[in-house]
Amino acid sequence: MQLDFFNQGLMSFLKRSPTPFHAVSNMESALLQAGFERLDESVEWVLKPQGRYFVARNGSSLIAFSVGDNPSDGIRMVGGHTDSPCLKVKPTPEIKQKGFFQLGVEVYGGALLGPWFDRDLSIAGRVTFLNSKDQLSSGLIDFERPIALIPSLAIHLDRDVNNGRPINAQKELPVILTQLGENEDISFREILKSALRDTYPDIDVKKVLDYELCLYDVQPPSYIGLNNEFMVSARMDNLLSCYIGLSSLLKAVGAEGGSQEGGQIAGNQPACMLVCSDHEEVGSQSAEGAQGPFLMNVLERLYPDSQTRAQVINASMMISADNAHGVHPNFADKHDNNHGPLINEGPVIKINANQRYATNSETSSIYRHLSEQLDLPYQSFVVRSDMACGSTIGPITASNIGVRTLDIGVPQLAMHSIREMIGSKDAFTLYKVLAHFNQKRNLKVDRV
Incomplete structure (x- = not known):
């Protein structure tokens, strides 16, 4: 997939998704086209080895996953949220x-x-x-x-x-x-x-x-800048991450850009999961929000045995993808001098000593290593020590199910405005790293 093709798909998704309900509907359509099977929470699930499935709750949250061939590999999870201010x-x-x-x-x-x-x-x-x-x-x-x-x-x-x-x-x-x-x-x-x-x-x-x-x-997304260096749109926070997560999942199961017969993935693949939750912007406390039981309910049905489920979660990793604060040239002093992410310089690893972000040194190192394997850039963000820090679904998910977690995001300007701005390279960079992450069987960190 090329940069402009990816960005055109992203802009089309943003334009067609004015609400969380529309975003989930559009993701469902893409998943069905790619051979995923729709699950209904009100009936018993019969999951096939190496099958691929999705389930929506309230029409505004969605979880899609492929079944891996070895539970000891854990699950490669990518999370985002469907709502915007x-x-x-x-x-x-x-x-x-x-x-x-x-x-x-x-x-x-x-x-x-x-x-x-x-x-x-x-x-x-x-x-x-x-x-x-x-x-x-x-x-x-x-x-x-x-x-x-x-x-x-x-x-x-x-x-x-x-x-x-x-x-x-x-x-x-x-x-x-x-x-x-x-x-x-x-x-x-x-x-x-x-x-x-x-x-x-x-x-x-x-x-x-x-x-x-x-x-x-109603103004549609577009490129801006003398050389199309930037993209502007509504709802980039955080439909951008939902689209990146969806695209990386489809890439992992070999269904990028089209359907695949049989609803199954090739063997020798770890399980992959996309979690797109509603209500993050208002605290995530709902049946379909990250503070609710939706993800754990899916994991319990995917791995009914509690011992197996605990082993799977221990071997898993969640990447919580939610946009980061890029340095605004008119307000550069709002950032720590050593941690001011720049537009078009790569995705941003988000770190906070007080656990407003769930990143730790090991999950950060895993992402850095994956990026360096692809020769792709990355940055880090720490809020100024005299300012309050926002948060994401990362700490919520980590504390709810006990999965090791990384918080990361594309740097953007005008966050929570009716029209937001990113660099035209950064979303594609994050997509490539997450696609690589989804296909890695071993994310173990040895402790000496």
Whole structure:
């Protein structure tokens, strides 16, 4: 696979995945095409030696795996998260004011709010409804075109706006959807009913009961820079890592770029697993989040015997892939001088003495060794000693199942903005190392 081909696939995935539900649906389609079998948590699993499978929970988290031929090799795990900071539509969102019809929104995660103003916004997500037979159903919708806006207040009416005035999320973020006449009324659920009928013309939608909907910027991902050095898009944190993990898994099972008959991998391969969890941006505490039981539930069904499962986990390794803070040239002093990752200089090993990241010297050394075998660059990040450190699913997974873990990520700028920026080389570099990682049978570190 070549760099531009990989990046074009990444940008297509980002564009087609405005919500975690859409991201999981797109990954499911790719896995089915590659010969993976869909599993249902509500029925008994019959797993074949060297088979490959996937299972989704809540439609927003996904675990895909191949069954290795030797449990003593452990599992090569790659983890990411499907959610991104955004604005979500409230349950009763209708606001009518001065002839405008607006929607009330709630901030999801640690979003940078300023960049949401004056953007062409659309709405996508999951809607649950009753059909004409009074049966409950859920479906995905995406308006795709720009239908909403949060206009800024003119500077003439807000002279202090450039002096650090805070944004009031309750008052200033409701989006404008349309205009109404003096005696005109409108229901957002009726709008959704119409959208469902357009999306699923064969289903008679009787009543919309509830929804989980995100606003998103319709501007597509693209290269930027005089020489296309950079890529910009929404939701790079962290759909970027989901795509890298998916691509490296497909590479490991020999199904990259197409299907493979039989749903099985060649022998002499370690087991590989992709774990894409929802709700990381709000703490991961949900049935489908990394703090929940989803991963352990899958491991228990994959290895029902507790002794075998413990041995497998002991021989396994998780790479938690979540984007890293690249050095911003206008704010270089926000980084430790010796640990400031540069765009296009390689993936970033994330280290924190207080276990905000799960990396230790052995997991870091394994990654460094794998990169050097491929002659690929890598960097390291430690937050300034006078600043607080963020975290990832890495420490959560490590503590939940006891697996040795590495935290790593592609360096990016504008993290948690509506439009984020990475180097055009770094995602492909991480993909190549993770594909190599997935095919390594022995990751043992001898202690002398």
